[in-house]
Amino acid sequence: MAARTLKLVDTAADQRRPVIEMRGVSKTYRTRDGDVPSLKPIDFTVAEGEFVVIVGPSGCGKTTLLKMLAGLLQPSDGEVVVEGKAITKPHRDVGIVFQTALLLPWRNVLSNVMMPVEVKGLPRAEYEQRALDLLKMTGLEGFERKYPWQLSGGMQQRVSICRALVHDPKIVLMDEPFGALDAMTREKMNVELQRIQRETGKTVLLITHSIPEAVFLADRVMVMSARPGAIAAVYEIPMPRPRTLDVLADPRFVEMTQKIRAHFSDAHID
Amino acid sequence: MAVNPPARPSALSRLGTLLNAAWLRPVLFLVFLVVLWDVTIRVFRIPPYQIPKPEDVLVTLWNDWPTLLRQAIPTTIATVEGFLLSAVFGVAAAVLIAGSRTIESYVYPLLVFSQSIPKIAIAPLFVVWFGFGMLPKVLSAFLLGFFPVVVSAVQGFKSVEPDMLDLARAMEAKRLQIFRMVAFPHAMPAIFAGLKVSITLAVVGAVVGEFVGSNDGLGFVLQRSIGNFELPTMFAALVVLSLIGVVLFWVLDLIERMMIPWHASQRHDLVIAA
């Protein structure tokens, strides 16, 4: 018995330190029109450096989950633990990317990326170099002094990824980050994001409506069921990295997307 | 250089360019209106004690401009002071209203209600309270200019995207930081829209103040000239008054361009500058 337990713990993913732990986390919004149960109690763990993708129908509580991890929302029950600490308010360990880039139009690219550094009062000179390095890594060298409206949608989203990374958080939370981009740009950004994650070693939790995107990016895909949300299934994606767009035609890839899509055959995903 | 275009198209195109100059169009329209004014008077035989002839007004402007200019000074000062007060207090009130549901629920309905009070009717009250002179004029300009600033600024502060606020909060930004770095700059275009309405209303407010409680300023000139049936003088004062409005508006526009070059309405300048 003991040996079996040990063997289980021995698998590669579990050997790594857990960075995110959700323990019986549920959420019910209390509104004037009554209670809106949004998340059933959820338990899951994300290991350091892991790339976890959540897919689920609209309104199943994905954004809610993400906001609780960022400390923007309190769970109604249970405990959200990041880096061993229970989260009760916004904290240093996350960077967030939303669907729209949310860049401040009066700040240039570099200054937008530096915003978290300014807000947190971190040493400017040191982090400016980091910001420049990040911009270079995401192919934005030469655009540091440009303004957001001078950039394409894909470039703007890259800026917002740099902004999420600039203060060197442990975790990057992404809420449908490429949902507003056209299909071609989106595929390119997926390859980019995979590279960025490998280079930085960040733990990433990404929400998407696109099943191929989920399978392409993830170490693990978490499928959620309709509101109030719960984890319907978790799939390991064993395909080796770095993955190129060629995996889209890989039989394992196709099989995995079909498996996941089966969860949404009745409930509509959009 | 090599190809010399024929003379006629060149002259035409030069005329075309001139007609396209932004400043020329309103001037042309003004000329048209003045001609229309003149023709109307002639056609309908309107007597000069009802509407003066344009040339009489021009002559009065020419002869009396030192007096008119002297009288324009107190009016302009009252306008600008009243406007600055509405800007400061208007934005401050908007910050409180947009920042707190409680304050909003107490103050905003009353503020909207207060707009149905004819403010011009309470201007004489200022004279009762503060006597003749600058103060009642400034207050009357302030009273008229205040509301549009509040309404626009509240709208500006409230139109920050919720996701942007969440993003800032997730960066551990404090309330004051969110205000300084996000909400205030975001509200700037809306605030300027309000200020532009406010400055034209402040001119009206100052003149009303001069109607009821002053013995100088263009408002005073207006009132006296009507009393004496000096219609050309009255029209001349109106022209100067409109000029004050236009110049102040234009100055404000210039400040806006300098302060929010990033805003969509200003971008063409930035592209040229970049």
Ligand SMILES: Nc1ncnc2c1ncn2[C@@H]1O[C@H](COP(=O)(O)OP(=O)(O)O)[C@@H](O)[C@H]1O
């Ligand atoms: N502030 C709120 N007040 C009340 N209900 C909310 C609030 N935010 C979200 N909800 C509800 O909670 C559910 C989950 O929302 P959300 O987490 O945004 O879903 P998802 O991101 O998966 O589309 C939805 O049904 C939504 O209507």
Ligand SMILES: [Mg+2]
């Ligand atoms: Mg969502």
